[in-house]
Amino acid sequence: MKLTNIDLNLFLVFDSIYTNRSLTKAAQVLCITQPAVSNALKRLRNALNDPLFIRTPEGMTPTPFAKNTITDVRQALQLLTVSVQEGENFDPFQSKRQINCSMHDLSELLFLPKIIQQLQYNAPNIKVNSYYIPREDVAKELAAGTLDFAIDVPFITNKNLIHQPLSYDTYVVALCKDHPVISNTLTFEQYLSHKHLHVSNRRMGIGSIDIALNNLGHQRTIGLKVKHYTVASQFIEKSNLLWTIPKSLADKLNLNCLPLPFEVPPLESHLFWHENSDKDKANLWLRKMFFRLTTTS
DSSP states (O other): OOGGGSOTHHHHHHHHHHHHSOHHHHHHHHTSOHHHHHHHHHHHHHHHTSOOEEEETTEEEEOHHHHHHHHHHHHHHHHHHHHHHHHHSOOTTTOOOEEEEEEOHHHHHHHHHHHHHHHHHHOTTOEEEEEOOOHHHHHHHHHHTSOSEEEEOTTOOOTTEEEEEEEEEOEEEEOOTTOSSOOSOOOHHHHHHSEEEEEOSOSSOOOHHHHHHHHTTOOOEEEEEESOHHHHHHHHTTSSOEEEEEHHHHHHHTOOEEEOSSOOOOEEEEEEEEGGGTTOHHHHHHHHHHHHHHHHO
């Protein structure tokens, strides 16, 4: 017997008969007819291969199988009730929801500490899972409900997704404090003549910095490419490499920085969610928290 073959509404009928010991009373509580209750009981008996209740002078007496099953059924119904009520009246302090969010390495560094700090005060029982979902799979995961949010650049296009900007970040150039050539200023010629540190989890392709340089008719030399920002930060003080990064990350890592000597569009980080969740009270509360954190930081 598979649960997918059973109408879950039948368990509501099962619980009501068990509580009231009467088909008539169960029908009154459920606001349906007595024949409808009888029909539901017949279907559940067939599905579970057990009579469930025996008619006696004392009423509908549960079978041993029904007695063994009722506790689990009531717990499951209670969980469903709490979930539905939470969707209607979300109390963040009492909520035990699990939030799944797709973030890449940079977003985790910039946003996740602030999010966790706020949650531990305002929603201490909410659990957060952060992992990266490839952009081509984000819409599917959000639609399925296996993902609640995604934080990424605004390159994800899907008519069923809603997104708003979280932050705009300018770029700076990080370098070691005792660089042998560069001191207080960085010229465009110096930028091009030095090797660079680059962070990307892709084997091929260029980022926004290289696109801006290509538009100017130039290209830089990548001396080291790694996947993670935290790993990359360890190389700056121990090499002469230049690292072009968002200013907020440079501030967070307390890196020695100079202005970028050419124009690059700021890095945009957007929060994505599915239209099915747009009016969900919990989703709305969390979105407001995300936006509040980024506008007050």
